[in-house]
Amino acid sequence: MGVRERYSPALGAVDGWPVSRAAAGVITPDGACTNGDTTHRFAWASVTKMLTAVAVLVAVEEGTVGLDEPAGPTGSTVRHLLSHASGLSPDEPSARPPLGEKDDRRRPPAPPGTRRIYSNRGFEILATVVAERAGMAFGDYLAEGVLEPLGMAGVTLEGSPAWGAVGSVGDLVALGSELLCPRLLAAETIGEATRVAFPGLAGVLPGFGRFDPNDWGLGFEIRGVKQPHWTGYHNSPETFGHFGQSGAFLWVDPVARLGCCGLADKPFGPWAKEAWPRLADTVLAARPD
Numbered sequence: 001m002g003v004r005e006r007y008s009p010a011l012g013a014v015d016g017w018p019v020s021r022a023a024a025g026v027i028t029p030d031g032a033c034t035n036g037d038t039t040h041r042f043a044w045a046s047v048t049k050m051l052t053a054v055a056v057l058v059a060v061e062e063g064t065v066g067l068d069e070p071a072g073p074t075g076s077t078v079r080h081l082l083s084h085a086s087g088l089s090p091d092e093p094s095a096r097p098p099l100g101e102k103d104d105r106r107r108p109p110a111p112p113g114t115r116r117i118y119s120n121r122g123f124e125i126l127a128t129v130v131a132e133r134a135g136m137a138f139g140d141y142l143a144e145g146v147l148e149p150l151g152m153a154g155v156t157l158e159g160s161p162a163w164g165a166v167g168s169v170g171d172l173v174a175l176g177s178e179l180l181c182p183r184l185l186a187a188e189t190i191g192e193a194t195r196v197a198f199p200g201l202a203g204v205l206p207g208f209g210r211f212d213p214n215d216w217g218l219g220f221e222i223r224g225v226k227q228p229h230w231t232g233y234h235n236s237p238e239t240f241g242h243f244g245q246s247g248a249f250l251w252v253d254p255v256a257r258l259g260c261c262g263l264a265d266k267p268f269g270p271w272a273k274e275a276w277p278r279l280a281d282t283v284l285a286a287r288p289d
Contacts, residue, residue, distance in 0.1 A: 001288070010282040011035035017275050019247065019266040023169035026283055027176040027252070027259035034169050041154060041166050045244025046206075048165035049144060050175065051155070052123050053082055053219020055138070056130060057189050058145045064133045067218070071129050074123060076112040078129065081122040082218040088113050088119040116203025116214040120162035127161035149184050150174045163244070169263050172250055176259040179220075179240075179252045193218040194240045194254070206245075207268060223251075230273065234278025240268035243268065247276040251278055256284055261279035 007026040014024045023036030027089065030065050044051075059065040067079045067128040069199045076086035087110040112115060127138040134141050138158045147155050154176050155167035182190045194217045202212035205221070208228060220240040223231050230243050231251045243253030245265035249272075260277065 001060060001189065003031045004284050005030055006288070007033050007283060007286050008035060008281065010286045012281060013275070013279050014262065016266075017266075018271050019263060019264040022247075022264040024260070024262040024279065025169050025173040027173055027261070029181055029257055032173045032177060034173060036169065038169055040263075040265075043162050043244070043246040044165040044167060044172070044248045044263075045246035046120075047080055047172070047242050047244040047248045047250055048157070048161065048163050049123050049148075050179075050219055050242050050250065051142065051157075051165055052127055052161040053193065054175070054178070054185065055142045055146050056219070057185055057193055058081060059130045059134065059141070061185060061189060065130055072125050073112065074206070078126065079197060080112045080217065081126050083216045084116050084118050084122065084203070085113050085201060085216075086119065086122050088116060088125075091120050113198050114201070116198075116201040116216060118162065118204065118206055123162035124160055139194050145251050146184070150178055159280065161199045168253050172248070172261040172263065174273065176250050176252055176261055179250075180254075180257070180259050192216065194220050194222065194238075194252075195223070196222055207243075207273075228277075230276050232277045232284055234281050234284045243272075243276075247272060251280065253284070256287060257288060258284065266278065 002288040010023050014022045021037045021040050023038050070088045072081050080086040108127050117187045119156040128274050132136040152171040155171045158164050158166050196215045200213050203214035204210050211226050215222040224237050231239050236255035238255050239251050239253040243249035245268045247266050250261040252259040
């Protein structure tokens with residue numbers, strides 16, 4: 001049985017979502033399949049952070065940026081920013097320049113490495129670090145270093161590197177395929193990025209509340225033992241990914257060797273908390289024995 005024949009019935013669930021437009025996809029080592037409005041370009045919102053993280057990891061492999069070099073507030077590094085452990089607030093307007101000198105602006109709410117504080121500003125700083133080190137605009141670096149090699153021609157960055165990507169379900173499948181079976185990045189790099197960084201940190205997962213621990217890797221949320229969660233009940237604790245308030249998500253389960261993504265034109269809310277985990281469990285149940 002081929003990938004489409006196996007998983008298309010599960011993906012048919014998107015036809016019943018309470019939205020005007022939707023699309024979803026399944027990613028396997030043997031290929032992928034999609035269903036729904038596959039040509040529409042949806043807003044990805046915070047799923048964008050995974051694109052930015054991949055660009056940062058490309059820069060790390062090239063030697064342009066170091067994971068443990070200072071970036072953001074005093075005592076913070078690129079690794080802290082990627083894992084939401086820098087201490088910055090969600091949209092911190094007063095962080096130190098990523099490579100700047102000492103200044104008098106107020107300190108972040110927590111020292112680096114002590115709390116998991118989800119921060120858009122942290123990813124904007126990361127993009128600035130890459131742009132400064134590479135000597136080119138971050139959007140150009142993202143396009144040349146990530147989008148073009150992965151065949152994500154439909155993606156544009158229309159705003160912040162924390163939330164501004166727009167693209168189709170095929171583009172999101174291409175990103176998921178890289179995360180499941182790396183070819184742009186080394187498998188060891190993806191392995192490090194999808195392990196828990198700074199274990200044991202508590203924090204709030206937007207839309208779901210406080211968890212202790214609130215596990216994250218380097219740009220990727222890690223399911224761990226969080227419950228409730230936006231992935232399925234049967235996803236492994238090693239599952240990683242991201243969701244966005246625009247109604248977008250992408251997860252990869254390295255134990256099941258499977259990924260799933262979805263896009264919709266309705267913001268994240270109670271409908272998604274019900275529909276996404278159900279889809280995940282249906283997709284996982286469709287795997288071959």
